[in-house]
Amino acid sequence: MSGSPTLKVAIAGASGRMGRMLIEAVQAADDCVLAGALDVPGSPALGHDATAFLGRASGVAITADLGAGLAGAEVLIDFTRPEGTLAHLAACRDHGVRAVIGTTGFTDEQKAEIAEHARHIPIVLAPNMSVGVNVVLKLLDMAARALSEGYDIEIIEAHHRHKVDAPSGTALKMGEVVANALGRDLKACAVYGREGVTGERDPSTIGFATVRGGDIVGDHTVLFAGTGERIEITHKSASRVTYAQGSLRAARFLADKPHGLFGMDDVLGLA
Known part of the structure; x- marks a missing residue:
């Protein structure tokens, strides 16, 4: 230096x-x-x-x-x-x-x-x-590989009212990590919104849900929803x-x- x-x-x-x-x-x-x-x-x-x-x-x-x-x-x-x-x-x-x-x-x-x-x-x-978020990304890679069959994957994120992009860059990175671990292309399998009669969920998709409000620094949850159980990997920033x-x-x-x-x-x- x-x-x-x-x-x-x-x-x-x-x-x-x-x-x-x-x-x-x-x-x-x-x-x-x-x-x-x-x-x-x-x-x-x-x-x-x-x-x-x-x-x-x-x-x-x-x-x-x-x-x-x-x-x-x-x-x-x-x-x-x-x-x-x-x-x-x-x-x-x-x-x-x-x-x-x-x-x-x-x-x-x-x-x-x-x-x-x-x-x-x-x-x-x-x-x-965040050090914690990047450890979570590593955990997501492991989880996606182990839960590659029979689990629907949804990513839920929440940020403060001033954030201008959605989904958050962190949520998209989480989606990329999961998609790569599953051998998928996130651009092809991501679903960013649902409204009206959408039909049954396509099991090959990765869903995103975005919340904006107040002074939330940043919350991210990746949900692996199977039959009879759910696994949630969550990171919450307080500062x-x-x-x-x-x-x-x-x-x-x-x-x-x-x-x-x-x-x-x-x-x-x-x-």
Whole structure:
């Protein structure tokens, strides 16, 4: 890490809920220092100290200038929107900055663009940075293989009223893990809504149900419903701090990587 034990971290979306949680986690970590804070042009937070909300100064001003925000950073942590993240990644590539991406809602074309950037810089891309969620993904792979016959699979997720994409990136990742374990293509077998006379359930499908309301941080349940029994694998987030801590683990993981696209299973040794 540039000959220093301190990891220099920039945060995108610095004035948002997740951005502030990440900044607080960086400030609390012994081996990290806040080196940059980015926000969108026109944000009322621009020019303000990035840690003012904590009641102390960091000397890092929130900026919309990508070059300035990344100038002193070794890694960017980004939980924003797909278009913004892609612009940030292009700047990271130009400046040789590593990237941890928790943004969700990418199209296949955008994922291909991320993979292209990863040929030049190391990137961790994960729809959920929670250590617990990524352990659950491993459990789902095991469960799907063992329950491949005679069990209907439904994925139920709930998030706060402000979330803009549905189903959540985590729910889709859970569906992908289950589908892959069963030798299916999620695009071909996913059912995202049911209304009216739908007919009997096709046993080859994977169903999704979405709930949005209040301040729910994130609940996910995968239901394997058989005859005479149900198995439910559930993860509930009570705080975004788990995503922040997982993101810092991902940032540390990238320290010695020259390039490549990684997931949290790589970070946690679950791959």
